[in-house]
Amino acid sequence: MDKPATHPAAPIGKVGVMLVNLGTPEAPEPGALRRYLGQFLSDPRVIEIPRLIWWPILHGIILRTRPAKSAHAYSQVWTADGSPLAAITKAQAADLQTRMGAQVQVEWAMRYGQPSVENTLARMKADGCDRILIAPLYPQYCGATTASVMDALGDGMRALRWQPAIRTLPPYYDDALHIGALRDDLSRQLAALPFGPRVLVLSFHGMPERTLHLGDPYHCHCRKTARLLAQALAPDWPAMRVEVAFQSRFGRAKWLEPSTESVLARLGAEGAQGVVVAAPGFAADCVETLEELAIRGREVFEQAGGRNYAVLECLNAGDDGMVMIEGLVRRELLGWV
Numbered sequence: 001m002d003k004p005a006t007h008p009a010a011p012i013g014k015v016g017v018m019l020v021n022l023g024t025p026e027a028p029e030p031g032a033l034r035r036y037l038g039q040f041l042s043d044p045r046v047i048e049i050p051r052l053i054w055w056p057i058l059h060g061i062i063l064r065t066r067p068a069k070s071a072h073a074y075s076q077v078w079t080a081d082g083s084p085l086a087a088i089t090k091a092q093a094a095d096l097q098t099r100m101g102a103q104v105q106v107e108w109a110m111r112y113g114q115p116s117v118e119n120t121l122a123r124m125k126a127d128g129c130d131r132i133l134i135a136p137l138y139p140q141y142c143g144a145t146t147a148s149v150m151d152a153l154g155d156g157m158r159a160l161r162w163q164p165a166i167r168t169l170p171p172y173y174d175d176a177l178h179i180g181a182l183r184d185d186l187s188r189q190l191a192a193l194p195f196g197p198r199v200l201v202l203s204f205h206g207m208p209e210r211t212l213h214l215g216d217p218y219h220c221h222c223r224k225t226a227r228l229l230a231q232a233l234a235p236d237w238p239a240m241r242v243e244v245a246f247q248s249r250f251g252r253a254k255w256l257e258p259s260t261e262s263v264l265a266r267l268g269a270e271g272a273q274g275v276v277v278a279a280p281g282f283a284a285d286c287v288e289t290l291e292e293l294a295i296r297g298r299e300v301f302e303q304a305g306g307r308n309y310a311v312l313e314c315l316n317a318g319d320d321g322m323v324m325i326e327g328l329v330r331r332e333l334l335g336w337v
């Protein structure tokens with residue numbers, strides 16, 4: 001049989017994958033925190049208050065007071081490899097590189113701080129990647145996180161004369177690969193606890209409630225992840241109740257409710273025993289899980305009278321999480337690889 005007609009072979013460039021997460025300070029010190037928070041909180045996707053009002057508050061109050069407080073939080077979770085979020089994202093990229101083989105170049109970047117999305121994009125293009133998949137590791141879409149990565153990507157693209165072709169990883173909050181990975185990973189961790197889990201609190205990062213009414217799908221995405229995950233865990237953990245909460249409130253506006261802090265205080269006051277917290281909105285452990293949930297959350301719960309508390313690890317670079325990332329990435333690379 002005749003071979004089908006093909007187009008003349010084009011020179012095949014490299015395919016790249018860029019894993020992106022939020023970002024992190026360079027050191028757990030007030031100076032580094034001031035630079036990091038300055039960049040983060042100047043992003044109009046994150047703080048949606050007119051510049052004229054927000055600028056004096058940011059520079060006059062927040063950047064004078066918060067860096068020292070945040071530096072203390074980071075210093076309690078800092079590792080020999082640096083910030084947990086950066087170290088874990090780097091490990092995820094290294095593991096994905098092994099899984100994908102030499103055909104694909106895997107890199108990692110941070111939306112705020114280093115390595116930046118812009119520089120990483122330019123370096124990948126210089127390395128010969130002419131097709132790049134940008135994978136923001138946020139399961140739930142949010143303007144403040146996912147869209148902000150796309151803004152940084154746009155800045156990076158604007159600076160390039162010869163641009164690569166781009167694909168972006170859609171949010172995976174309800175993807176069977178994500179729910180399955182969470183079910184397997186959390187089940188294993190639940191089974192290893194020294195006490196019986198009675199209540200599982202699924203704690204997501206909060207957002208100003210206003211963004212929900214403006215049409216941001218984040219709240220709905222969190223709720224759906226929680227519902228599907230609770231259904232997936234129910235057969236193995238029939239006696240465990242699942243609650244949803246939102247953590248890390250910032251500023252004076254009303255944020256999504258209930259707050260994780262109020263849920264832990266209530267459970268503690270009820271004398272609950274066996275309260276376990278998981279954070280299925282975070283692809284990697286970070287200051288928000290390791291300090292806010294594991295240290296301060298425990299204090300809130302125990303001081304209110306609760307006993308037996310645990311915080312489970314995020315998917316991180318563990319096998320369940322990496323099988324998921326590989327599956328999500330391979331699906332988006334169809335036709336390229």
Ligand SMILES: C=CC1=C(C)c2cc3[nH]c(cc4nc(cc5[nH]c(cc1n2)c(C)c5CCC(=O)O)C(CCC(=O)O)=C4C)c(C)c3C=C
Pocket residue numbers: 022023024025037045046047066070083085138142144145205206207208248250281282285286287288
């Ligand atoms: C996972 C999704 C996230 C959403 C949504 C989000 C929104 C959001 N965050 C802030 C303010 C802060 N967040 C901070 C840390 C932080 N936030 C996320 C993720 C989301 N944020 C992560 C993964 C981290 C950890 C970074 C790390 O280095 O470990 C911080 C800094 C820490 C602190 O000073 O408390 C701030 C500030 C706002 C205002 C917001 C939505 C509008």
Ligand SMILES: [Fe+2]
Pocket residue numbers: 205248
């Ligand atoms: Fe945040």
Ligand SMILES: [Fe+2]
Pocket residue numbers: 248287288292
């Ligand atoms: Fe926090």
